[in-house]
Each structure stands twice: as structure tokens, then as C-alpha cells.
Amino acid sequence: MFGKEAIKLITELDMYEDIRPFNEQVMRQVFKEMQSLYEANLIDSNAIQNEGNNELLPSVHFRHTALLRNKRCILAYLYHRIRRLRQMRWELGSILPTEITTNLLNAEVQWFQNYNKSLATYMKSIGDNHGLNLTVNMSPPKTLYVEVKCLADFGKLELDDGEIITLKKNTYHLLPRATCEPLIRQGFPPDNPDIDVGNVHLRLQARTPKILHLYP
Amino acid sequence: MEESLEDESLLDDNGEAELTAQTALQEIENAWMNETFAPEILPHQSDLVDCMLQQIAHMEENVKRLDKNDLRALVHRMELDRIRYVISSYLRTRLEKIERYTIHILSEEENRNPDEEPYLTPDELRFAKEYLANLETLFKTVALQHMPPNFQQFEVNKFTVKPNVQAHVFLRANQRITGVVVPGTLNEEIDFEEGSQHIIQYSAVAHLVKSGAVQLI
Numbered sequence: 001m002f003g004k005e006a007i008k009l010i011t012e013l014d015m016y017e018d019i020r021p022f023n024e025q026v027m028r029q030v031f032k033e034m035q036s037l038y039e040a041n042l043i044d045s046n047a048i049q050n051e052g053n054n055e056l057l058p059s060v061h062f063r064h065t066a067l068l069r070n071k072r073c074i075l076a077y078l079y080h081r082i083r084r085l086r087q088m089r090w091e092l093g094s095i096l097p098t099e100i101t102t103n104l105l106n107a108e109v110q111w112f113q114n115y116n117k118s119l120a121t122y123m124k125s126i127g128d129n130h131g132l133n134l135t136v137n138m139s140p141p142k143t144l145y146v147e148v149k150c151l152a153d154f155g156k157l158e159l160d161d162g163e164i165i166t167l168k169k170n171t172y173h174l175l176p177r178a179t180c181e182p183l184i185r186q187g188f189p190p191d192n193p194d195i196d197v198g199n200v201h202l203r204l205q206a207r208t209p210k211i212l213h214l215y216p
Numbered sequence: 217m218e219e220s221l222e223d224e225s226l227l228d229d230n231g232e233a234e235l236t237a238q239t240a241l242q243e244i245e246n247a248w249m250n251e252t253f254a255p256e257i258l259p260h261q262s263d264l265v266d267c268m269l270q271q272i273a274h275m276e277e278n279v280k281r282l283d284k285n286d287l288r289a290l291v292h293r294m295e296l297d298r299i300r301y302v303i304s305s306y307l308r309t310r311l312e313k314i315e316r317y318t319i320h321i322l323s324e325e326e327n328r329n330p331d332e333e334p335y336l337t338p339d340e341l342r343f344a345k346e347y348l349a350n351l352e353t354l355f356k357t358v359a360l361q362h363m364p365p366n367f368q369q370f371e372v373n374k375f376t377v378k379p380n381v382q383a384h385v386f387l388r389a390n391q392r393i394t395g396v397v398v399p400g401t402l403n404e405e406i407d408f409e410e411g412s413q414h415i416i417q418y419s420a421v422a423h424l425v426k427s428g429a430v431q432l433i
Contacts, residue, residue: 034364071359115347122340137304
């Protein structure tokens with residue numbers, strides 16, 4: 001009672017940095033608690049109004065505070081989960097790995113898709129509708145080329161100048177940093193439509209944690 | 217050779233364009249630093265961003281014409297990458313602020329005097345509105361509708377997160393400024409000499425940052 005369940009949600013956020021399976025069980029308990037607090041308050045406040053029984057006032061106040069606290073904890077839980085989800089969008093791209101999607105509610109998946117859409121619309125509008133992908137160039141460029149080790153068979157990768165190279169497992173390459181930055185950060189195809197990576201390969205690779213590895 | 221390493225050689229042939237490209241780069245760097253260090257969102261610089269992006273596209277065309285192994289091509293491409301990073305980082309910082317302070321920023325925009333320039337570009341404004349609506353939908357479907365009747369409101373005023381304008385910032389004065397009131401004192405005033413550097417609460421110099429009289433560093 002009185003916010004004990006709700007605080008579990010906050011503790012969960014605090015203890016784990018990743019997105020845990022949505023804690024529906026605790027959430028439902030909190031709703032139940034809120035309902036019973038609300039009903040108790042309804043009875044007491046009726047008694048105050050009808051019988052002028054002012055002794056009940058402090059307990060009404062107390063329950064009301066507990067209700068507000070419960071609400072706040074639940075919303076904080078939701079909010080911080082989507083902040084983490086948002087971070088994933090920037091790090092992993094618009095397609096989430098199944099390890100994460102299985103932990104999400106439908107409504108959260110919906111949120112993610114809407115966020116994706118808003119972000120894509122915004123990025124397309126930059127620079128007089130020429131568009132600029134803000135999810136690349138995440139760190140200050142130090143060199144044009146980076147030496148990378150390929151961790152998985154990726155297939156063909158077209159470079160900006162039209163040259164096509166084949167990324168094979170355990171091979172070493174010197175590649176333009178901008179092209180392989182998304183591949184280094186995650187195992188998914190880059191969002192950039194200019195880089196043709198071949199759809200067949202993408203699906204196969206989607207579960208690999210990393211395709212390229214900065215070497216050494 | 218030395219001469220051809222200059223950026224200008226790749227830009228327009230007439231002298232004016234060279235000058236604007238240089239100053240535009242300097243200005244976008246200043247805007248980027250201001251945006252990074254200021255706690256609140258600053259007036260947008262979309263003209264500058266558009267101009268720089270055009271400049272980049274233009275330079276890219278020129279670099280393409282150079283031989284791939286030409287040293288100049290490498291140097292220029294590096295420079296282009298740097299500029300692109302500055303612009304991306306600048307716009308990303310703004311987006312992060314918009315997401316963090318959505319409600320606060322939207323209400324500021326709404327209450328702004330119509331004569332004044334808005335701080336957000338129309339596209340940023342749309343993004344902010346969509347972001348807020350999206351959050352509200354999530355809260356409502358998952359939580360609020362399951363709560364007791366008078367707890368179902370999406371209380372905009374309670375969810376507002378405001379930037380901490382009391383945060384301290386480093387700055388350099390671009391010109392001589394007199395009579396900056398030090399916050400937290402009755403009416404203690406200080407003067408900034410041109411080129412001098414200071415640490416002060418952001419709220420005391422916010423208007424100077426926006427007018428360009430000081431540069432955050």
C-alpha cells in the first residue's frame with residue numbers, strides 16, 4: 001500500500017541500464033492500489049461532505065498524496081523507458097533487434113515508430129529539403145580512413161565514389177570513415193539509402209552485434 | 217601548391233563568395249559552441265545552416281573533379297567531414313534540447329511576441345509538437361486511462377522540465393559591455409572588456425549570447 005509497489009518500478013529503472021521486459025504485473029498492482037485508495041477517499045469525502053466529519057480530512061489528504069505519487073512513479077517509468085528507446089534509435093538505427101522488441105509493449109513500439117517518422121521527416125527537411133542524416137558523424141572526424149576488421153560476411157558495400165568492395169569475415173580493410181561508421185556502431189544496415197548493401201544480406205546480418213570492428 | 221590547399225580555390229571564382237564562405241563557417245562554429253554550452257535553446261540559424269550545406273554540396277562537386285589520390289582531394293574531403301560534423305552536432309544538440317524541454321519550449325514559442333523571430337524553425341516546431349503528442353498518446357494508452365477518473369489528466373504544467381538557466385557558463389566578450397548585473401546580489405554590476413573571459417550565471421548574459429555580444433566557450 002501507499003506507493004510501495006510503484007517504487008519497485010523506479011528501482012528497476014535504477015538497477016538496470018537496458019530496457020527490461022515491461023513490468024506489467026507491478027503496473028497492474030499499482031493501478032489496483034490506486035483504485036482502492038480512490039474508492040476509500042470517495043467514501044470518506046462523502047462522509048465529510050454529508051456529516052461534516054472533519055476528522056477524516058487528514059487521511060483523505062494522505063491517500064490523495066499516495067495517489068499522486070503512484071501516478072508520478074508510473075509516468076516516470078514510462079518516460080525513462082522511451083528515453084532509452086530513443087537512445088537506441090540514435091545508436092542502432094530505425095530497426096530494433098528482437099531482443100529489445102520482445103521487451104516492449106505494443107504502445108511503446110508504436111511510440112518508437114512515430115518517433116522514427118518524426119525524426120525522418122525532420123532530417124529530410126534540413127537544408128531546404130535536401131536532407132541531412134544526423135545519425136552519422138556522431139564523433140569529431142580525426143581521419144578520413146579507418147582500418148577495420150570485418151566480423152561477419154556482409155557482402156558487397158558500395159563506397160561513395162562508386163567503387164564496390166566485398167566485406168568478408170576476418171578480412172582487414174582501410175575504408176572511408178563516414179561509410180563504415182554506421183557499420184561499426186551496430187550490426188544493421190545503415191539508414192543511408194545511398195549505400196546499397198543488398199537486402200538479402202541485411203536480414204541475415206540483423207542479429208550480428210557488430211559487423212566491423214575498429215582495428216587494432 | 218600551397219595556394220591550392222586553401223579552401224577558397226575550390227569555391228566560386230569571384231572574391232565575394234570566398235569571403236562569405238569563410239565567415240559563414242566561422243559563424244556556424246560560433247553558433248554551434250553557443251548552442252552546446254547554453255542551457256536553453258537559442259534562436260535558430262537555419263539560414264546559416266542552409267548556406268553551409270549548399271557550400272558543402274558545391275565543394276563536394278569540386279573535390280570529385282580532382283584525382284582520387286591527389287593530396288588536395290584528401291585535405292578537402294577531411295575539411296568537408298569536419299564541417300559536416302559541426303552542422304550535424306549543432307542540429308543534434310538542438311533536437312536534444314527540444315526533446316528534453318518540449319513543453320517548456322512549445323509554450324515559450326506560443327507566448328512569444330508575434331513581432332519577434334521564433335526560436336525554432338517550422339520543421340523543428342513540427343517535430344516538437346509531434347514529439348509531445350506522441351508522448352501523450354503513450355501515457356494515455358498505457359497508464360492514464362487505467363487510473364481513477366480524476367487522475368487521468370495529462371497535466372502539462374506538472375510535466376514541464378525547464379532548462380537550468382542558473383547554470384554557470386564560460387564566455388568571451390566580443391565587445392565592451394557595461395553594467396551586467398551579477399545575479400544574487402542587490403545591484404552589483406560588472407563590465408566586460410573586449411576579448412576578456414568570464415564565468416557567470418547564464419541568466420545574467422542570456423540576452424548578450426542571443427545578440428552575439430558574447431561568445432560562450
